[in-house]
């Protein structure tokens with residue numbers, strides 16, 4: 001990751017990447033305008049999430065609650081920090097992109113406020129952790145100083161070099177300001193496969209006891225997740241201060257997707273590609289994808305991830 005030349009300590013308070021090329025004050029106020037914290041925003045996000053995201057009632061509920069608490073507060077005491085967990089293809093990236101799309105007013109240049117870090121792309125070498133730490137801090141400090149409502153998304157957390165994520169600990173705490181920068185309106189989302197097996201284990205247990213997945217208690221699941229990723233050497237949060245200091249506000253579980261959810265994804269994909277909703281084809285693709293556990297075939301181990309290509313190949 002190469003921070004924008006202006007996103008550095010000296011430049012805090014000047015113009016930064018992604019913001020309009022005007023003075024810091026106007027950038028800041030522009031960002032405020034672009035961020036539509038009107039009473040309408042959450043109903044719109046809610047509608048979008050409930051309509052487009054299948055099988056993730058817990059994640060949707062928790063995310064809405066979290067956004068509600070931060071967005072409508074005049075001066076949140078700390079930035080909103082959410083960590084999404086679940087198997088591949090269950091909608092973690094999809095849900096964060098829906099948040100990013102809805103958080104800012106239409107027409108606002110989203111890249112000005114939404115910053116996506118992909119571990120494999122931006123932090124590929126464990127030996128360069130020191131360099132990454134400094135760059136990451138500069139990037140966040142610089143962008144939040146210009147756009148307080150910045151959204152930072154970190155994907156592939158499982159691949160994150162140990163210790164790197166702790167470099168942003170100071171920004172995530174309860175501080176009025178740090179060196180003149182206020183972080184309370186920023187939003188951080190971490191995307192992680194770690195914890196996915198635990199979530200599936202619990203979901204499967206409910207299924208086997210013929211209990212509804214809707215009855216899985218979110219609170220307990222969140223607690224289990226925080227313990228699991230702290231212990232897991234591959235979670236990106238292994239022995240992380242972010243967890244020790246309770247700076248992650250919400251651990252959001254993404255449940256494994258069942259055949260009926262995959263069917264919805266296939267249906268959606270057919271529509272998006274402009275094809276008729278062929279029920280036989282929908283069932284065929286979804287059934288072929290629900291492969292876990294091998295004896296029962298209840299969940300799709302790839303979620304909806306390969307749906308688009310399967311639809312393309314089947315047409």
Ligand SMILES: Nc1ncnc2c1ncn2[C@@H]1O[C@H](COP(=O)(O)OP(=O)(O)OP(=O)(O)O)[C@@H](O)[C@H]1O
Pocket residue numbers: 052053054055056086087088089090091092093094095191192193265303304305
């Ligand atoms: N729960 C879901 N509801 C609707 N569509 C979904 C859902 N999960 C996945 N999809 C579809 O599958 C695609 C891939 O999912 P997505 O990239 O969000 O998975 P992910 O959980 O981020 O996976 P990974 O952990 O591998 O990054 C999405 O773009 C979306 O089209």
